[in-house]
Amino acid sequence: SQQGEEDPQALSIQEGENATMNCSYKTSINNLQWYRQNSGRGLVHLILIRSNEREKHSGRLRVTLDTSKKSSSLLITASRAADTASYFCATGALTSGGYNKLIFGAGTRLAVHP
């Protein structure tokens, strides 16, 4: 079953605008990660935020984490047509053997129009 839920499911904006995607999750986490997936391709890791961090930046990306609300947001500033993709949040969890696995939400489909 999916751990998190992204909101909105789909987002359509113009180039230059900011895009904000939200993610909610259910259980306690070690970290939360955001991934991008271009159509038909694999996932590309964007940013990892640890459970003791509240905000993290990487280029035009800003991620926030609120563990009290079990939620995270991804902000893409000054969007470009090349940002068109699906974006997934994933929570890091441990397998029964004590190793790492990711639990993904259903994703947000972002379309950036020139």
Next chain:
Amino acid sequence: DAGVTQSPTHLIKTRGQHVTLRCSPISGHKSVSWYQQVLGQGPQFIFQYYEKEERGRGNFPDRFSARQFPNYSSELNVNALLLGDSALYLCASSLARVQGQRNQPQHFGDGTRLSIL
């Protein structure tokens, strides 16, 4: 450096057949995980392997099996294919090993698109 490579890229099978998907991790990565992504959904965890041993298994039937080889490459096998097995199968590798290294990103290949007729 080469990223995670998966083969084949596309595969068409019929119900009841079996399939083997292959994955080569990034050089130096000893952990390999497999995920299934059905169209329109996020990936779901199937297996995690480290040092040739299964370290985690998701909620998938016994028709799904995997193994990891001494060179850390991995195979995912699915027997008695069903229509519902049609999906993108993703392999990911990571440096993550034990609980102390759990804050590690996973690096994904482009996947194998499996279609069941």
